[in-house]
Amino acid sequence: MVTPSDHASLRRILKKADYVTLDMKAEDGPGRHEETLIIRRIAGGTISSAEYLVSRRQKRNASEAAICSWENEGGAVAATKLNGEKP
Structure with missing residues (x-):
């Protein structure tokens, strides 16, 4: 306990x-x-990031649109369009 x-x-x-x-x-x-x-x-109980394997589902779901959406929420210094050009 x-x-x-x-x-x-x-x-x-x-x-x-x-x-x-x-x-x-x-x-x-x-x-x-x-x-x-x-x-x-x-x-x-901890798995280090170097040993953590990416699942097939994570690879499949890592779409460019999702990554751009994340970047536009503060993960990147400049906003980007889907093709990588500046908006």
């Missing part, structure tokens, strides 16, 4: 690592064992 102490420890660990799970480290002190366990659980 997850306790309020676990939540506080998790928030503390993530804040120290600036919310980058690869940068999490247990701090020396009385809570080191608890922090180490939390970090190990997160690391055990």
Whole structure:
């Protein structure tokens, strides 16, 4: 069962690592064992982006229109049309 102490420890660990799970480290002190366990659980359940395979569905659904729509919502510095020209 997850306790309020676990939540506080998790928030503390993530804040120290600036919310980058690869940068999490247990701090020396009385809570080191608890922090180490939390970090190990997160690391055990995390798939790194280098190892994460793109599914066939994701490849099929990665249409140019969807990508342009995303870019026009702030993912790119300039808006683009479907053919890549400036609007």
